[in-house]
Amino acid sequence: MRAEFFYRKPLKKGESKPAFGVKEPDPDRPDHKGFMKEVFNAREEDHSLSESGFILLNHKSEINNFYDDKEVTEIYYNEMANLVKKKTGATQVFIVSHITRNEAEAAEGKRLGAHRLVHNDFTPNFKQTIQPLLDENGSNPSRITVYNLWRRFDEDGTDAPFALCDSRTVSEKELIPTDLFNYGKEEEKTETLADENGFTVEIYQSMNSDSHRWYFYPKMNKDEVVMFKTYDSNEKPFMPTLHSAFDDPTSNENASPRESIEVRAICFFD
Numbered sequence: 001m002r003a004e005f006f007y008r009k010p011l012k013k014g015e016s017k018p019a020f021g022v023k024e025p026d027p028d029r030p031d032h033k034g035f036m037k038e039v040f041n042a043r044e045e046d047h048s049l050s051e052s053g054f055i056l057l058n059h060k061s062e063i064n065n066f067y068d069d070k071e072v073t074e075i076y077y078n079e080m081a082n083l084v085k086k087k088t089g090a091t092q093v094f095i096v097s098h099i100t101r102n103e104a105e106a107a108e109g110k111r112l113g114a115h116r117l118v119h120n121d122f123t124p125n126f127k128q129t130i131q132p133l134l135d136e137n138g139s140n141p142s143r144i145t146v147y148n149l150w151r152r153f154d155e156d157g158t159d160a161p162f163a164l165c166d167s168r169t170v171s172e173k174e175l176i177p178t179d180l181f182n183y184g185k186e187e188e189k190t191e192t193l194a195d196e197n198g199f200t201v202e203i204y205q206s207m208n209s210d211s212h213r214w215y216f217y218p219k220m221n222k223d224e225v226v227m228f229k230t231y232d233s234n235e236k237p238f239m240p241t242l243h244s245a246f247d248d249p250t251s252n253e254n255a256s257p258r259e260s261i262e263v264r265a266i267c268f269f270d
């Protein structure tokens with residue numbers, strides 16, 4: 001199918017480094033432009049974390065209510081840490097935050113909705129961000145990776161699906177480092193890295209590239225999880241798994257509004 005993806009416009013000459021989180025974003029998104037892209041069915045191809053940057057996993061959670069932050073942090077974090085350890089062989093896995101999204105509640109201003117901008121959560125500067133965590137644990141890992149794990153739990157699994165760009169089709173020339181301020185504040189539950197005011201991370205926005213090849217998993221259910229790589233200290237240069245929600249033009253307008261949860265897993269390897 002073809003769908004619209006919103007990319008960052010190229011920086012103008014002399015334009016300062018972009019930033020989010022300092023002021024309310026302009027809902028008209030003047031710095032972004034929509035491009036029509038072909039979105040391929042990822043269920044019809046084989047993918048891997050080491051090549052395309054993402055995989056689909058089957059996992060049945062014991063969680064009864066994904067909106068219960070206490071239940072999520074006490075049960076789901078352990079579930080996801082164990083899943084990531086099994087898939088990666090990491091020595092240590094830290095689940096540091098989660099976000100629940102609900103399209104219906106977002107329309108009422110009560111919760112975050114699907115994020116429809118092409119981006120990656122981190123850049124190679126991530127190592128500097130977690131240095132306090134390394135110092136606190138006396139850690140000097142040989143490799144650090146970050147994986148996001150995304151699950152939807154609405155009934156129909158068709159509204160505002162989640163797309164991933166094959167990392168092999170991404171290059172440095174279209175990536176735009178961007179500061180994200182107040183990361184971990186309010187909408188995220190972050191145990192390790194953020195205080196009450198959040199902290200600052202550098203993310204990637206991306207300009208459009210005709211080389212980008214987009215995928216999604218149609219009709220995901222609550223027993224499926226997309227795991228994708230957002231940082232790897234061993235990759236030089238690091239090519240991110242760009243991602244974005246999009247609007248499926250074939251989705252039934254009466255489909256259940258998208259509900260989803262995502263967590264981030266920081267992995268240390270000896």
